[in-house]
Amino acid sequence: MSHISQIKLDDSALPPPTPEIEQERKVAIYDLLEANSFALPNRDDRTVSPGPYHVALSIRDKRLVFDITTEDAQKAAEFHLSLSPFRQVVKDYWAICESYYDAVKNLAPSQIETIDMARRGIHDEGARILAERLEGKADVDNDTARRLFTLVCVLHFGS
Numbered sequence: 001m002s003h004i005s006q007i008k009l010d011d012s013a014l015p016p017p018t019p020e021i022e023q024e025r026k027v028a029i030y031d032l033l034e035a036n037s038f039a040l041p042n043r044d045d046r047t048v049s050p051g052p053y054h055v056a057l058s059i060r061d062k063r064l065v066f067d068i069t070t071e072d073a074q075k076a077a078e079f080h081l082s083l084s085p086f087r088q089v090v091k092d093y094w095a096i097c098e099s100y101y102d103a104v105k106n107l108a109p110s111q112i113e114t115i116d117m118a119r120r121g122i123h124d125e126g127a128r129i130l131a132e133r134l135e136g137k138a139d140v141d142n143d144t145a146r147r148l149f150t151l152v153c154v155l156h157f158g159s
Contacts (some may be wrong), residue, residue, distance in 0.1 A: 002039035002051035004144075005071060007032060009155060010058035017099055020101050028150035037141040040068065040077050049076050059083065059155050066138070079137045083156065089126040090156045096122055123149065126131075 007029055011017070017025065038055070040048040049070045056067040063080040070076050096119045103112045127145035130152060134140055140148065 001051065001106050003036050004038045005052035006054040007151070008054070008056045009065065011082055011155060013059075014155070017154070020097070024097075024150055025154045028147045028154070030105060032144065032147040032151075036144040037139070038144055039139040041136065041139060043136075049074065051076075055151060057151055057155060064152060064155070065135050068138075081133045082130060085129050085133060086152060086156060089129060091126065093119070093122045093144060093153055117142070126153070 009025070014136055038052070038053060039051065042048055052071055053076060054069045054071065054073075056065075056069075058065045058067070060080075064083055064086070065078065065080050067078050068076045096115065100112070100115045100119050103115045107115075123146060127142060127148040130149045131140055131142070131145040134145075
């Protein structure tokens, strides 16, 4: 099965992350590398390497860039996605995450659970949008889309 064996974020142009954002990034990368499904479909009668892949994510010219190479550093694909479809869901995700982080410090477990359910719902919506935007470019399962969406949020935070 094709998968991502390495992922890098180009966050060099972003402000330093908050501890919460850094934790989100670390967990998403760890979980993604532990288990993911990422395949590049054949396009234009061109056979694509089955992976594993190294993926570099960045934001350039207000576009999300996936730069994908094979483990032996051969270019496998590069595609650019508009950030417009992600703007509102990323904004909502960070707003609910902020509420969640505050709740963990101050509220009862039942209240935290309610906020966490809302957070997961927004996260699922972001993963769905990402999977739709990747259609025809890369095949991902739901868990991979969720983890990649978290990384999109991390990159989008400072842009």
